[in-house]
Amino acid sequence: MHNINQISIIGLGLIGGSLAKTIRFRNLPIKTFAYDANVSTLKQAKDEGIIDEYTTTLTKQFLSSDIIFLCAPVEYNNELLNTIKNDLSSNSIITDVGSVKQNIHETVDKTIIEDIFIGGHPMAGSEKSGYNASTHYLLENAYYVLTPSKKVSQDKVTLLNDFVKAIGAIPILLNYNEHDYATAAISHVPHIVASSLVNLVKSSDQNGLMKQLAAGGFKDITRIASASPDLWKQISLTNKDQILKILTNYIQQLNTFKDNLMEDDADSIFEFFNEANDYRNSFADPSTSIIEKSYSIMVDIPDELGIIGKIATLLSEHQISIKNIGIVHNREFENGVLKIIFYNNESQLKSIKILKSYNYTVYER
Ligand SMILES: NC(=O)c1ccc[n+]([C@@H]2O[C@H](COP(=O)([O-])OP(=O)(O)OC[C@H]3O[C@@H](n4cnc5c(N)ncnc54)[C@H](O)[C@@H]3O)[C@@H](O)[C@H]2O)c1
Numbered sequence: 001m002h003n004i005n006q007i008s009i010i011g012l013g014l015i016g017g018s019l020a021k022t023i024r025f026r027n028l029p030i031k032t033f034a035y036d037a038n039v040s041t042l043k044q045a046k047d048e049g050i051i052d053e054y055t056t057t058l059t060k061q062f063l064s065s066d067i068i069f070l071c072a073p074v075e076y077n078n079e080l081l082n083t084i085k086n087d088l089s090s091n092s093i094i095t096d097v098g099s100v101k102q103n104i105h106e107t108v109d110k111t112i113i114e115d116i117f118i119g120g121h122p123m124a125g126s127e128k129s130g131y132n133a134s135t136h137y138l139l140e141n142a143y144y145v146l147t148p149s150k151k152v153s154q155d156k157v158t159l160l161n162d163f164v165k166a167i168g169a170i171p172i173l174l175n176y177n178e179h180d181y182a183t184a185a186i187s188h189v190p191h192i193v194a195s196s197l198v199n200l201v202k203s204s205d206q207n208g209l210m211k212q213l214a215a216g217g218f219k220d221i222t223r224i225a226s227a228s229p230d231l232w233k234q235i236s237l238t239n240k241d242q243i244l245k246i247l248t249n250y251i252q253q254l255n256t257f258k259d260n261l262m263e264d265d266a267d268s269i270f271e272f273f274n275e276a277n278d279y280r281n282s283f284a285d286p287s288t289s290i291i292e293k294s295y296s297i298m299v300d301i302p303d304e305l306g307i308i309g310k311i312a313t314l315l316s317e318h319q320i321s322i323k324n325i326g327i328v329h330n331r332e333f334e335n336g337v338l339k340i341i342f343y344n345n346e347s348q349l350k351s352i353k354i355l356k357s358y359n360y361t362v363y364e365r
């Protein structure tokens with residue numbers, strides 16, 4: 001990419017690793033350097049050809065890259081920034097991928113790095129952590145928030161904006177307070193709610209029956225309760241003020257529902273669900289939004305060792321690239337099916353034909 005020859009990633013976990021894998025997968029002509037507290041992760045990424053070089057100390061050369069990405073949990077990013085801020089060059093851009101922006105902007109404000117700092121936050125992720133959970137498609141089509149410091153030049157903002165586009169994400173410029181309030185509502189409080197539901201069931205489940213019966217609804221709404229406790233402790237504490245506003249509002253809503261239920265107020269209860277139904281259904285429809293439609297199929301698979309590999313090999317022999325593949329268990333498919341996501345409609349249709357010709361049962365999605 002024009003003007004970006006080298007980047008440095010500090011923290012090669014889920015997000016840092018996905019950034020590096022995306023650069024490789026898209027063949028961007030950029031050298032990727034990485035630093036992580038975990039040296040075996042660095043060695044693995046180098047052996048896999050995902051990064052060009054790694055370092056176990058934050059050297060001047062490592063810190064002279066065109067863009068330096070802080071990709072550790074939010075409080076560590078802050079500490080790391082304090083450690084390196086005097087060694088950064090005015091030619092670089094320093095950015096982060098943290099879920100909260102106020103804390104890091106406060107560290108940056110009124111220091112020399114205000115001229116080179118642009119906050120960042122890709123709106124994509126997973127309940128899994130670490131380099132092994134990272135993928136080359138995690139950031140694809142995701143909104144990627146940028147929160148430039150007041151003093152950073154327009155050229156630098158344009159450069160980072162272009163980089164975000166080059167990795168297949170969608171840049172969106174925001175002020176950091178706006179960002180923190182919005183993410184408190186759509187990400188941070190939902191993580192608190194998911195974990196509180198799981199803790200609620202744990203403390204109410206006398207004989208393990210609830211755990212046994214838990215089906216799609218409970219599993220859908222609580223997937224994110226499996227996320228890293230250390231990361232979410234740090235996010236909660238650094239975005240305390242915004243989370244408290246949203247949480248207070250949420251508790252009021254629950255109390256209103258409780259009152260309506262106690263009073264058998266059927267109209268209000270209906271309206272509660274109806275309003276949520278309407279608003280939830282108005283969220284981006286994958287077929288009309290700029291977020292690309294996902295081309296997926298479901299395949300009934302026999303319970304045999306190596307079946308996923310067998311199907312993946314069959315498709316790759318026909319030059320079909322798979323975006324994602326995994327087993328799905330739900331009530332619709334009692335025995336579990338293989339869900340395969342493709343990059344385009346052509347691959348989806350071609351796969352259906354091939355798999356059917358090998359007598360697999362295929363459901364289009
Ligand atoms: N998990 C998500 O869904 C998600 C989504 C968007 C943004 N984020 C943000 O991205 C950042 C990273 O999250 P993640 O999910 O990739 O975490 P992660 O745990 O998967 O990765 C963090 C990496 O940083 C390394 N690390 C931690 N402290 C370090 C230090 N002091 N020095 C060097 N390396 C260190 C760890 O060894 C690990 O490899 C966080 O700030 C988070 O808020 C996370």
Ligand SMILES: O=C(O)C(=O)C[C@]1(C(=O)O)C=C[C@@H](O)C=C1
Nearest residue numbers: 099122123124125126127187224
């Ligand atoms: O999909 C998930 O598992 C996520 O939790 C991703 C998610 C979120 O949507 O809350 C988590 C944290 C981020 O900072 C951004 C995205």
